[in-house]
């Protein structure tokens with residue numbers, strides 16, 4: 001199959017691996033009305049839908065809760081190393097999803113025993129983080145960020161608070177001092193490499209991130225301290241410097257975007273849903289309930305790419321070929337009508353798949369650390385600015401145009417100015 005042929009239409013081509021009637025994984029309904037969209041995809045295509053990624057590259061979207069649980073539990077059938085993909089010959093060098101899908105020698109793309117080794121080292125390093133200390137550090141970062149805008153009575157929270165807080169917290173957790181010019185530079189370069197703005201160069205920023213983390217690894221080899229980088233370098237598994245740099249980048253990147261969007265989507269819920277009341281401090285439901293509801297209904301990582309089939313296999317009534325790509329439809333699975341009949345979706349438990357599942361799931365202590373960061377971010381903001389309100393009508397809020405991460409472009413708010 002070639003995507004360059006003008007006569008080719010992959011949404012109708014019978015020989016296309018994704019089959020007849022594939023759906024483009026793009027468009028505004030993935031942002032504006034995702035629950036309805038996933039339900040209609042499911043009723044039309046079943047639990048595993050043929051989709052087209054950017055450039056009309058075929059893949060499968062796993063929408064069913066049971067099917068997604070199966071895929072993530074069986075890494076011997078649905079594996080993580082993207083070099084298995086049967087579409088590489090059709091992928092152009094400037095393909096926009098390449099940064100997420102292109103193989104890198106990090107924990108993300110390793111498999112089997114090597115993955116258990118790498119993920120085990122990260123898990124042990126994260127397990128030693130003291131959650132009370134992390135909460136205290138997050139509180140400190142939150143206070144600093146809030147103080148910068150508290151006197152003005154209005155701000156745009158995404159740029160001034162929501163993205164900055166988990167980034168600073170994770171960088172500090174990894175062993176960079178909280179204050180200092182090179183920490184500020186690293187935080188800024190990470191922001192640019194994950195989410196470049198107009199005129200910024202993500203490739204150059206990514207290069208500087210690698211250089212600074214390489215230096216950090218050398219500093220910690222010479223003088224280990226009580227931080228994640230030191231625990232990685234002193235771990236008896238003896239990872240190389242380059243492996244540690246790759247895994248530090250994975251940890252920071254995997255933590256920042258989802259945690260920031262978890263904070264964003266929780267604040268949006270608290271500020272717009274009357275069950276939580278307009279004036280949040282007077283609301284009837286708690287911040288904890290809002291955080292959990294977001295993981296079911298507005299999950300940060302709404303789709304994740306992905307897994308690659310190890311051999312030909314049937315899944316949800318579809319014939320998946322060896323090397324086919326499967327996108328994990330986390331948002332769709334969380335709202336699957338099979339687990340939530342009668343259109344009701346509740347949030348009474350934590351059985352959502354927002355942290356994925358199985359061998360490659362978000363490593364066990366990470367969801368707890370993310371919870372500490374998100375809870376502290378939301379609670380500190382509401383405590384310091386108790387009459388916080390949206391500065392626009394809820395309908396005017398815009399979701400970022402991404403089918404992968406669910407979060408707002410901007411979250412403008414107003415409040416009574418506070419001088420300290």
Ligand code: HEM
Nearest residue numbers: 108119251254255258259301355356360361362366369370
């Ligand atoms: C302290 C914050 C966090 C850290 C340090 C962290 C770290 C990681 C790491 C290292 C991985 C790669 C696991 C592997 O391939 O073996 C991962 C995967 C993942 N994380 Fe997290 N994460 C954090 C927060 C979050 C949050 C808030 C969410 C969403 C609510 C999330 C969702 C995921 C998902 C969906 C995956 C993909 C798992 C898969 O491939 O099945 N993470 N995380």
